[in-house]
Amino acid sequence: xxxxxxxxxxxxxTRMRLRSEFMEDLDHQRKLIRDIEEMQSMINAxxxxxxxxxxxxxSTAFDLSELLQTIIDDYRDQNIAIDFTGPxxxxxxxxxxxxxxxxxxxxxxxxxxxxxxxxALSRDDHSICIEVSDEGPGIPEEALQRVxxxxxxxxxxxxxxxxxxxxxxxxxxxxxxxxxxxLTLRNRRGGGLVARVELPVCAHRR
Numbered sequence: 009x010x011x012x013x014x015x016x017x018x019x020x021x022t023r024m025r026l027r028s029e030f031m032e033d034l035d036h037q038r039k040l041i042r043d044i045e046e047m048q049s050m051i052n053a054x055x056x057x058x059x060x061x062x063x064x065x066x067s068t069a070f071d072l073s074e075l076l077q078t079i080i081d082d083y084r085d086q087n088i089a090i091d092f093t094g095p096x097x098x099x100x101x102x103x104x105x106x107x108x109x110x111x112x113x114x115x116x117x118x119x120x121x122x123x124x125x126x127x128a129l130s131r132d133d134h135s136i137c138i139e140v141s142d143e144g145p146g147i148p149e150e151a152l153q154r155v156x157x158x159x160x161x162x163x164x165x166x167x168x169x170x171x172x173x174x175x176x177x178x179x180x181x182x183x184x185x186x187x188x189x190x191l192t193l194r195n196r197r198g199g200g201l202v203a204r205v206e207l208p209v210c211a212h213r214r
Contacts, residue, residue: 014054021048065103067187072100072107072136073129079111080127088119094129100136102207106183110191111138113176114203118142122200131209135189138205146195155193156181
């Protein structure tokens with residue numbers, strides 16, 4: 009239902025954009041166009057979110073450590089240095105494209121809002137853990153859970169000027185929970201944020 013509503017909103021927004029071109033007050037025109045563009049971005053993000061939820065990737069065995077190092081290499085090609093600690097190889101039975109999307113989202117946040125991002129991979133008898141951390145401003149303690157709410161953006165970091173509509177963490181947590189895991193956030197002692205992805209050793213199948 010929400011996907012249908014989001015899709016149907018595109019037409020009236022397009023009409024509003026066209027009608028705004030005839031406004032004589034340029035300041036109000038600029039503000040209206042900005043609001044329309046923000047709504048269109050939210051709709052596009054919502055539709056992508058709903059579509060991906062209805063086409064779940066099949067689980068497969070893959071090298072999780074190699075996947076993380078490949079992502080980090082892609083950032084290195086952009087002259088962005090990200091430290092990695094963990095085993096050279098770690099085979100996991102899960103959804104590699106979904107996990108890649110989650111890690112890229114977490115790293116994008118770390119690069120955009122923090123400093124010196126790093127990734128750590130570890131495993132014990134019950135779970136596999138991926139931590140993405142940075143040395144940025146962190147998140148207010150009272151907002152650590154609310155940032156997972158769809159379309160929520162913190163005024164200090166996520167706004168029209170920095171981009172994004174606040175669906176990244178919602179989608180990321182949904183992807184991890186589909187695999188029987190959990191995504192949590194905590195502030196680092198001394199400054200910064202840690203995003204922790206915990207995945208069960210035996211991946212949840214559906």
